[in-house]
Amino acid sequence: MGPPRLLALAALLLCRLCALPAPARSQNATTPVAAPASVEGFNCSANRSYPCQAYALYRAGFAGVPLDLAAVGDLFGLSRFMVAHANNLSTTASPAAGQPLLVPLQCGCPSGSPNSYAPTQYQINPGDTYWIVSTTKLQNLTQYQAVERVNPTLVPTNLDVGVMVTFPIFCQCPAAADNATTALVTYVIQQGDTYSSIASAFAVDAQSLVSLNGPEQGTQLFSEILVPLRRQVPQWLPPIVLRNNVSTTPASPPPSASPAATVVSNDRNGVVTGLAVGLGVIGALWLLQMLLLACLWRRLKAKGRRGDPVVSGGGIEGGRFAKSASGRAGGGDRFLVSDISEWLDKYRVFKIEELERCTGGFDDAHLIQGSVYKATIDGEVFAVKKMKWDACEELKILQKVNHSNLVKLEGFCINSETGDCFLVYEYVENGSLDLWLLDRDRARRLDWRTRLHIALDLAHGLQYIHEHTWPRVVHKDIKSSNVLLDARMRAKIANFGLAKTGHNAVTTHIVGTQGYIAPEYLADGLVTTKMDVYAYGVVLLELVSGREAAGENGEPLWADADDRVFRGRDERLEARVAAWMDPALAEQTCPPGSVASVVGVARACLHRDPSKRPSMVDVAYTLSKADEHFADYSGDSVSVDGSGEIAAR
Template sequence: MKWAMLNFFMFICFQSSCIKSQQQYSANEPLNCTNKSLYTCNGQHPSCTSFLIFKSQSPYNSVATIAALMSTNPSELALINNVSKTTIFPRDKEIIIPVNCSCNQQYYQATTSYHISPQSLTYFVVANLTFQGLSTCGSLIHANPYNQYELKDGFELKVPLRCACPTKDQILNGTKYLLTYRLSFGDTVNLVASRFNITVKSLLQANRISKTNTVYPFTTLLIPLPDKPSISETVIQRYNPPSSLSPARTSKARKSIIVGIAVVCSFLVILVSLVTILGVLYMRRKRKNENMTENEILPEDLLMKIASFERIIKVYSFKELQTATENFAHKRWIKGSVYRGLFGNQIFAVKKMGIDVCKQVNMLSKINHINLVKLYGFCKHQDSWYLVFEYMKMGSLKEWLKQTHSLRRRVQIAIDVANGLRYLHNFAKPGYVHNNLNTSNILLDGNLRAKISNFSLARKIDDVNDTRIVGTRGYMAPEYLGSGLITSKVDVYSFGVVLLELMTGKDAVFRYEGQEMLLKAAICAIMEGENAESEIWGMIDLGNEEIGSMDYAVQVVKLSLNCMKHDQESRPSMDEIVSSLVKIKIDLQCKTIGKYVE
């Protein structure tokens, strides 16, 4: 038993750097909800751009709705599919979905979220009908706290999407991207290879199958691509059900046909129900708009902007907010001007603001990532604006750090924040600088996953200077303080301060011997001293964890100092930071597993 655990330990520790084999085709395993059935982290990089193929189905039949479902950038989706951002797709049109694929606990995934509807009250239906097999019921069970037999309308699910990054060998052979493709009736390896203009050999190798293996409808293959896919270069699939089956495949094919019939029937039921629901919602919205008071009528320019929002943002009436917050009762108060509101079965946070939020709402409609707090809607009433955000149950990171927590948990929070910034800098279109990152603006959900909030000072990356220096003391980069210069490295600097807070448990500005001191200055002074190692150990807050974890905490501290270098060009990018933190996390997991093996 000990040797078995040791073998498992060795596999986990070395898979990030030593495994060169391709992904294994999972056949019908994803239909069995006992396993995650995601692709393992055997690629050369811990994260990459990847692609999925999704077929348009009502209500997910437009650029906006599909982008919202998949948490991808609508502008990128429109560009790669050669359409405008207002396009409505015909039924069953194949859409290429660009996603940010990252390694998470030994498995690659792109993460999105989904609110359960009355027609999708099982993980199986969500994975195989709503997300068309691009997720798996097993991975949904592992990613969410809800019992699979007790799902209710309105629950928000985290949805891991199946994706992968190329291995070292694939990259050497010219593969730059992997695309996840769901097979349909009539698909064969030869046909799929022909559709994507790749060789049969590369497709077989990418999925570790041979020509004699059977591939099944409703399962996925990874398509190795030398360049980004283009919808104009992909042959549109025709539905050609097989007219006959060989004896060797009759049994397996019959099972696939039965599953297919069940899927089609279930989808028709969902489609009819969705049409009914959408009709009811439309009539309710129409009546509500007719009854809006004069104070609730939005400015014409903002109404025009709403029509072009890239993610569905709801316009609430003030009466809806009053009902949800019990007229902004004290018992609903969270902090500052933020209240907890109950909207049907969902809890949202309602934030009152005295400034025009058009710019912020317009920006938040363009971004959609699991590590950024999501805006669901807004309202204008008299001279005040109200923003309706997702509710973050565990509050701010600043409050959470008042207690001691495990190093693994803190490193995961750092990875979450880094991924959020990486998306803002590299994947949002246009790219943005948050410009006010601090532990008060990092919120934690019920699963202690971190999300960045408060985008009131955010700027487009090409807005290089700010004439008004505004921010939080202890977090502002020297070039911003000196000349108002804004680049992505401003966020990198602030993130370095957050890393120090995560490791030490101290605020960015703390009191020492009756005087205020910047945390960065204190750590830098220690690192420049003669007894740097012993003194830095005294600053790091590990609580009751064993001393063996100290080496990994010191690695994080050193990474934070790199982030806070005075020369902005010497600071790492968020891509480099994510890679460094993921490596530390894997090493820390290996240490923990090794402890139990011993």
């Protein structure tokens, strides 16, 4: 059968699948015992321990999400490595269409939230709505009503393209007394499912589903239920994940009822069906093209490995990659290029000649800051970081992370003659946060809403590396100069040169920047995610005050805040903050409650006892509440008059 017939057959198949009517989802489901099947998700419970490891059952290859682990990871804010690890797959594996995958989630119950969920950041594309994304790309693992609740400052009917929206993936933590359950899986009921068939697919008993979700009669098509995992993942996987449904690909999960489902006419159903047919044809063509490209790429890689050729890139030669602690080529330790095959599969390997050409030989005219240079390659702008040391650890960490609030690594280059390593990143247009805060003209352009969004972006990035990577990543160098601002003034975390994986590690080599170093790290060399939380608290103080983390006399900013802001009665906090904050902010009208909330978060993050510092999950939730002050803000504020007295205005 030739390619044209294959395309026609695939298009016809997808058309018929996509044209299936979308059953309405009842909003009056019977309330289960422990996991209410409401549009808001599963209730938080006092007898459960949050946060916890959870999973969602996701079927690959639908709603335009490519058949690639990296694409699935992108959707849920995970790395390819995390998805592969959860399913006991190779990072280069390509899932089959419809193949069930376990997506790892960090399930939490943020302070003040009545429901547990795993927050997932999604960037709005043309035509997206909360309902469309929830029911198609996210396959009913959340509901549009819950999306509205966790994004109170956004208008659902007026979403700008490019805006970041938090989609709460429904999840739950096991009961504290349930020692048999390793984790809970969020599963969406499909056509023909019964408790018995689902239990069989996960190798559990049907009664466990009743205990978690209530009677089977109360479940609805495309509603979410919880399924227990009885053993450790990925050493053991349920049959539904192990089974490869290549020959019996299930239909794409039809969406649940839209917000206007009760008034949708037969004519509109016809339009939806027509759209589905068109999308099916496009999807079939795109899918076959991607499969052909994947096959070609694999053949080229296999052919190259058989001959063990030189890998072009200006530094990887003879199938080996020089590695020397001294930074000189030809050092003692070397390893095969196969050891970095995951990086080669994901990143572009640049040639040293093209980097030198595009930076004028790394001339100062192209210097951005430090050892980072601006380079335009094939019409695209990059930031090239020149390093005089081995960057293997940094590369290993960067290949595990993937988040919109982390600066994206595009590729790398090793110069085997000099031992230099070059990391090529996306170019972030507006530079580092510290330059904006310390320049008076720029600082006036950073209104409070912008600063609060920067704080939220940074919190989301840290939450990701702390909660959604395994082993967990500790950045170790959070500071305002490592926070970059893009064209939309959204923040991205940069510079993973000091980052470490693991938790509760101890080191005798103390590195860091004055004013940001956590006391337990300085005293004992203890490396935990809480040291990032501490440094984050300092950045919050910088955002509020517009001052550096350490003054000219070496006094840390947190010490000044402790003397002038933190101490005293809470009811006077807003006034003390107004007297202490950046003069550029004092010139504006700022909601005092919002600013005071951020200062309160900073104080909690700077607690000397790391165990009493909040997690970044709680920080992000609290800051989102601070953002809500704008919705109810009447215009009253506090300021400092010319005599230095605090006055209301």
